[in-house]
Amino acid sequence: MEVPAFQRARRPEQRELRRQEILDAAEALLAELPAEEISLRELGRQLNVSKTHVVRYFESREGVFLELLNRLRLSWLDDLPGELPHGDPDQVMQACADSLAARPILCQLWSLLPSVLERNVSAETVRAYKFTDLEHRTVLAKLLSSRVQGLDADDAIKLTEYAVVALVGLWPFSCPPPAVVEATADPRLARSRVDFGARYGEILQTTLAGLLARRTL
Template identity: 80%
Template sequence: MDDVEVPAFQRARRPEQRELRRQEILDAAELLLADLPAEEISLRELGRQLNVSKTHVVRYFETREGVFLELLNRQRLAWLDALSEELPEPPCEPEQAMAAWAGSLAARQVLCQLWSLLPNVLERNVSAETVLVYKLIDLEHRTRLATLIRDRVPALTEDDALTLTEYAVVSLVGLWPFSCPTPAIAEATADPRLERARVDFPVMYGEILKTTLAGLLARS
């Protein structure tokens, strides 16, 4: 049935209850993203997944984009926790660290999808307060990422390491959609003459990271 409310999702009164409800909504969004692109998931669809009304969801998130911004933060934090183990132990070759970074991200498709939608979808239809909270958490996460990279590449300055994370996000936003072609694009680029039009995300992203890192090291 559409928009059915159930006792299990009663309105939260205490802060810990509100946080539990928010996490349940994020869990539902994550499950839906396994089968649907973010653009096709509405607050109503999230409500259906939880057997509650759209109104219930709005009590905890102002918009669909607000849900996905917070899910992006949660996914990125989980990735950083894993990345500290997935990067090669220092000292290591800079190219090894960049390849590991690219491969680790490529294995997390929901994170890549959400991150790639950041400027054109997720940062629209949200309040300035929501964007501010997201941006501050993003900066905290990228600072942590920069520290992980500097541990592997000590020649990189603190400022350049943070710059590398900025370029890395912009590159992901541009590259990820090309690595997820529609059936028609995949069929067309199967033509041998268009071999270079086919995008292998971990390979190309790794090359972008390596080239950017080399440029930053050379400049410093």
């Protein structure tokens, strides 16, 4: 249903439209600013409404980002089957890493999950997020199992768990502040410069190799 932007939403479909407009605004801001610099007031300014209006639909800035993380991850999972090869495990893992590297907003939000996004939100919001996360990782695990011979369901789920932990730790190192960029320009510090796609691919390949090797013991 088409209604004027941010007219008071009374019906469920109108409220959902408002929520999606807020998420659209958050995604647009994240293309320009780090998440830490985006407030509810800034989100409201982007939509020409007050901070209070945004709070009618999301309890906090972190609640907005959690929902956006869910939306971006689902979009990624919809696209991923067409981006993953069959067969060679290393190629599958590298393709997965490259696919995520091409989605920096998704990576940024995912990397902030434990330190920022799961704070200043209610237990109900976190619980809802966790169930959605589990649903999405189950989809990912089934896809990986279908592409990598010998990867069973249990190990595929473990792989998704390790993959998230690795992303949370690695992504900030791949987006350093200017002083770190300048310091690591020294050739002797070449290994300190992190290409996310390449390094994340190595981590996924090593993790998968370990899981597959353990099955043969």
